[in-house]
Amino acid sequence: MxxxxxxxxxxxxxxxxxxxxxxxxxxxxxxxxxxxxxxxxxxxxxxxxxxxxxxxxxxxxxxxxxxxxxxxxxxxxxxxxxxxxxxxxxxxxxxxxxxxxxxxxxxxxxxxxxxxxxxxxxxxxxxxxxxxxxxxxxxxxxxxxxxxxxxxxxxxxxxxxxxxTSGTTGxxxxxxxxLTGKLPEESHLGGFLRFFGIRPRAEEPDHVHLVCSPLYHTAVLQFASSSLHIGHPLVLMDKWTPQEMLRLIDTYRCTHTHMVPTQFHRLLALPDEVKRSYDVSSMRHAIHGAAPCPDHVKRGMIDWWGGCVEEYYAASEGGGAFATAEDWLKKPGTVGRPWPISEIAIFDDEGTRLPAGELGTVYMKMSTGGFAYHKDKSKTEKNRIGDFFTVGDLGLLDEDGYLYLRDRKIDLIISGGVNIYPAEIEAALLTHPAVADAAAFGIPHEDWGEQVIAVVEPAEGHAPGPGLAEEILAHCTTRLAGYKCPKSVDFIAEMPRDPNGKLYKRRLREPYWEGAVDAGQAPH
Structure with a gap:
């Protein structure tokens, strides 16, 4: 033994x-x-x-x-x-x-x-x-x-x-x-992986964790570190490509990994002969999160990889919920039920806890302790009701306790599993002298889920057109990381704002999403 x-x-x-x-x-x-x-x-x-x-x-x-x-x-x-x-x-x-x-x-x-x-x-x-x-x-x-x-x-x-992590201020x-004052050995290191059915090396000695996304992401580092702490070897990828991932799974018999839906999409796009060239039968837990996964993509991965395709919902602040492939097939669209160390509740805008089936803001509570936003007491307090916190998602719980997400109250763009905050982009746009007003939001993208677009009201004396659009896009690259930069710029004569200055961003966004919504994809 x-x-x-x-x-x-x-x-x-x-x-x-x-x-x-x-x-x-x-x-x-x-x-x-x-x-x-x-x-x-x-x-x-x-x-x-x-x-x-x-x-x-x-x-x-x-x-x-x-x-x-x-x-x-x-x-x-x-x-x-x-x-x-x-x-x-x-x-x-x-x-x-x-x-x-x-x-x-x-x-x-x-x-x-x-x-x-x-x-x-x-x-x-x-x-x-x-x-x-x-x-x-x-x-x-x-x-x-x-x-x-x-x-x-x-x-x-x-x-x-x-x-x-960013907020609406950008x-x-x-x-x-x-800090707890405890020795490292006194912490329950890696224990949360049991929520996903992943057991320590002493119980399942053949586990190997594949790190296939950047470690600066909260979940990627947490999954990898936890795996290391419970005795599982790590296989690291520097730059992800779908075929290299398949090769590593086959070579090292990798058993679990953390992914985002964009990676699923690109894996499914590989030619069938490439897919058949690698043995991925060792994979037991292909856990995905960070962004919504389109139904057809998830079904495609389950058809190929089987019941190892699992989903969770959480935030850098904590979490969360977990759904097995079996859960999802029984309840399509769910992101699962709460972890044993977390509680999920739905509240309305007045702070009243809502019953099953009613849509409201999703709040979570962790039994492992709280957190604070560094040097931002107001943000720490703003998004809390008692010990519960929210990151601004809208959703509901069904009678069986399964969580379904419906929309985001916070105006995030999610591109390739990465959160992008429009306020930061808009601030950069407004530093260009030809921009009088600006809005940034996500529009449908087959591979990334969403891509960033900017709508600009030109300043007086500046004519809209391809030349100005190129100039504005080039300006953004000097102030923003590449993945945050708008991929295109459209122009509008006057930005739709109410007398108090509130931007009706939905009016701008809806025309870009009409076809996608008809196809079952919803904006965030």
């Missing part, structure tokens, strides 16, 4: 230092002992750089070993890891670095231009900038580890990841949870 898996990666590394726990994107295999040594040395380097309990470090890194070294170091040293979306441009990264109070920035040379600009704008000392590879003005990452002890550090304490806000 096998003994229980030690709680957490660190305990496993002490007992099984020669076991392979991570396969890097280039195929290099990392043992538990080697990864353990690296994260211990990084703790030493960060403390030598002056970081103390409750301080933050920011990382602009691709999927790779350095990301996990940073995550493990922070979560055993009482620090906050701030993962930064590497698609952001310099000013956007600078905001997060400054707002989080990050005292060290670690960046990959692939993102050197925007990382250097961000560090300069945030006023980060050159002594606290570190590069994986070479970036002008940054010290080599290896210096952080050089000469530091490989043994576990003193004063170990559980730290947290502080992800940044400025990202950090989701900060209070």
């Amino acid at each position: 096998s003994s229980p898996t030690p709680n957490g990666f660190w305990a496993q590394a002490a007992l099984e230092p020669d076991r392979t726990v991570l396969i890097a994107p280039d195929g290099e295999e990392w043992t538990a002992g080697r990864l353990h040594s690296a994260c211990n040395r990084l703790v030493g380097g960060l403390r030598a750089a002056g970081l103390r309990r409750g301080d933050a470090l920011a990382v602009v890194l691709p999927n790779g070993v350095e990301f996990f070294v940073a995550a493990l170091a922070a979560t055993q040293a009482g620090l906050y890891l701030v993962p930064v979306n590497h698609h952001l441009v310099g000013p956007e990264i600078a905001w997060i670095v400054s707002d989080s109070g990050a005292k060290v920035l670690i960046a990959h040379e692939r993102y050197g231009g925007q990382a250097a600009a961000a560090a300069d704008e945030a006023g980060l000392p050159t002594t606290h900038r570190y590069a994986v590879g070479a970036i002008d003005g940054f010290r080599p990452y290896a210096e952080l580890l050089e000469g530091q002890p490989e043994e576990p550090p003193a004063d170990r304490e559980l730290g947290w990841v502080m992800n940044y 400025r990202p806000r950090g989701i900060r949870r209070a």
Whole structure:
């Protein structure tokens, strides 16, 4: 009879230092002992750089070993890891670095231009900038580890990841949870995977987790870290392509992964002969979330991969609900029932809890503790009713407790599983001298779900046309990450606003969605 898996990666590394726990994107295999040594040395380097309990470090890194070294170091040293979306441009990264109070920035040379600009704008000392590879003005990452002890550090304490999520103001806000003072081993590391039927290595020793989306996403890092902590080896993808994913599943017999519907869509678009070339029968849990999945795409994946296609609903702030393939086939459109550690309720605009079958705002409550938006008390309080919080989705619960989502109150655009906030785009548009007023919203896109479009009211003296549209689009690329930039610009003589200045965005959006709504796709 096998003994229980030690709680957490660190305990496993002490007992099984020669076991392979991570396969890097280039195929290099990392043992538990080697990864353990690296994260211990990084703790030493960060403390030598002056970081103390409750301080933050920011990382602009691709999927790779350095990301996990940073995550493990922070979560055993009482620090906050701030993962930064590497698609952001310099000013956007600078905001997060400054707002989080990050005292060290670690960046990959692939993102050197925007990382250097961000560090300069945030006023980060050159002594606290570190590069994986070479970036002008940054010290080599290896210096952080050089000469530091490989043994576990003193004063170990559980730290947290502080992800940044945006609101209707367009400025990202950090989701900060209070340090508990517990040892890392005292936390229930990876336990939430049991909600999805994924068990520790001691119970199911053949599990392998495939990381196929960027680790700066809350859920992707949480699923991967949890898998590592319960003894499952990780296989990392740097840049996702559908055929490479199939190859990795086949080669390493991957059993579970976290995905978004756009990836399903692209997998289904592969030629049949390519699909037949790979054995994906090892996959037991292809868990998707982050964006609505069109019914025909989900049915296509279930037809191909079977009952392993599972769905969840949650937010960076917490969650959530879970639906198996069987649940979804019985109740098409559901995102599932609440996790054991969460409660879901529907409230109306007056704060009254609604019965089953009535549409309202979806609120969630976690039994594991609360959170606060960093430096934004008003936002923290605004979206709460007691211990329940909301991210602005509209939905209903049926008589069996299954959740169905209907719309978003918050005017998000969801493109390829990524949240995009119109207010931030509109602010960038309005910095162009030819723009008198602007609106940004999502329109249907077969692959991404939605793509960003801008509608612009030209300023006096500026004639609408293709030339001005190109000029405005080029302007946006200097102020916004590529995925946030509008893909096209349409013009309007006068923006539809009421006397108080409220924009009737639905009037602008509806014509673009008419055909899609008829086909069963709804705007958010």
